[in-house]
Amino acid sequence: MKDAGSFGTRLPAVCLAVLALMVAGTGGSNAQALRELPPVELPPRDFATAGEHYAFLFEQAGGGTEHTMETIPVWDGLWSSGDNSMPTIFLENGTLAITMRPGGSVREGVLTPPYEEQFKARRAEMEEYGEQRFDRLTRCEHAGVPRWLWEPYIKEFVNMPQQTWLMNDLMDETRRIHIGKEHVNIEAAHTPTGDSIGFWDGDKLVIWTKWVQPADYLRGMPLTSNQFEMVETWQQVVHEDGERELITQATFYDPLALVKPQSAVYTHDSRPDLEEVGVRIRNWECATTSNSYLDEDGNTQFYLPGDPEYKDPRGFTDFPELPGQSLDPIFDAPAQAR
Template sequence: MKTSKVLLACALGLLVATSTPVLSFAQAANPLAVSVVPPPRAFATAEEHFNYLKRQANGGTHHTYESVPKWEGLWEASWNSIALRGGVSPFFVGPIPPGLAAGGEVAEGVLTPEYEAAFKQRRENMIAYNEQPYDRLTTCEATGPARWLLEPYVREWVNTPDQSWWLNDLANETRRVFIDQDHENIDGAHSPTGDSIGFWIDDTLVVWTNDMWPADYFRGYPPFSNEMEIIEVYKLVTEASGMQRLIAQVTFYDPVSLVKPLSGVYTWTKAAAIEDAGYRIRHWDCNTGVQIRGETDESGNPLTSIRLPGESGLTWHQMRNPDLPADLSGQTQSPDQFDFDSVFGETSE
């Protein structure tokens, strides 16, 4: 029985305590580094990946309230392989800027030619400001699941037998995972956080998210299309030092923006100091996040630190980031959505 469990864990591509990490030099210099564990084999789609894992697990573990894993408390972002700050990133060559800053050589062959060109254009547009001059969060849009993984803020995970709730203290963005259920798109359209379903394998949660709006991995990072789907495999690990970490092995599937599926790893550690201070996640008031540049327009109104749609120098495209090409594929909210720009031309708001 013990041997079969170990083999199953390896087959699922999960991080196990006895595995030997394969790390780059930059990763090895970081004591919190974790190796990226790719899927057990190549899959063409997220659906194929998810169904394979579920078959290997014989449908998974059906937990009760008493047995469902408890990931209580506050958590904060730790090591990841997408690298908002430092470390390594699949999107850049060599040493990279913090993501929010301009500079850095874009890695070729990760993104499709169309999206690679769009990403290079985004980085070029950042040079004059040393940051991305427009960010979706400035207009209170949701981060989206890919950026949710990388946001450096406080999280909570609440697991029940039927659902798992993932709370981010940024932007009130709560992701809901429906356990042992099928995808249901009752709206007939995509949504900012998409639809997430999952199943348990003992203490490991496997999640498949689809039907999300096009967004990006983070401000200053590449965009992805409305055909993005994500597989996430979560496990709570207690290390030899006693430190607890939530580790998520993640694979992104997007035939429009990615040359091939992209795998990465994200981790979170207990936010002990924040818990000790008595911090509680409150409602996020988007207005308080609008930063002032210290400059004013011709009428004397203060300007935000991030340029808004309609400001001089930014053409607003229907449902697109204005720093991306207007004809970039897969940037409507849903794949079959009517594209106003292609019929009526660019619009201003």
């Protein structure tokens, strides 16, 4: 199956079920489906760096709002990704509908020459083959920033006075936002979700993320460099019908890949319907069970049952001689234990 977010990845059954619910729209309301994307809010002025942008917002907010557990905004429940404006940055008449399929032409002058050349080659491949032939998520790589913002699975958000946890079902990617802190990198390394600090401006959360591994904005979209940084504002809106929406205004800084900073708006929709059917975020694991690989022609291929390289996701641990070592315990359990 080729899912909506990660080309060719063999997904756990529960994730396939959740994705099917979201894609089919069985729970999302008609109001959510018809809701217009909020306008992009550009930074109050041009900033050379993400640090300058963040410092300006921090000063404007008077050093930020010091919330307690009684006053902190609550974004409880499950959420799914809504629409976003990112494709319009990189494609003429760009929409989410054509990001991962043929269509649209590259906006010239947005990316630096080497990154624009690579992006044009990626889009040409999609025109020739109907899709991007290989996606890094197939190798169980993390979505990373900024792709995290739109991965089409479920998310949970926990706000506390000292930290905010932004949790993504895909790859167990949890972004920890350290409130009122400075950036720290004692490992001297980049990570898929980078290091994030933030502050509250009333009910709006402001975040600055840096030290992010090179990745891409989405399958079919441009690459990011190891100099990518992002400033975001998150705010919950409750609509007249009572439905909740999280609106994220993001500005991307990447001096190696972008000619100048670019801004986009992303949304998430509250999904109580998914909670009602019992959906929960589980531990995502595919590094030891993925049967996909990159062939010599640059395509995603799969090892199938019977192939010596095939990994049985419902196999056994290193101690198959002991009872209870199957990775399919529900069906291997003794009848009296079920």
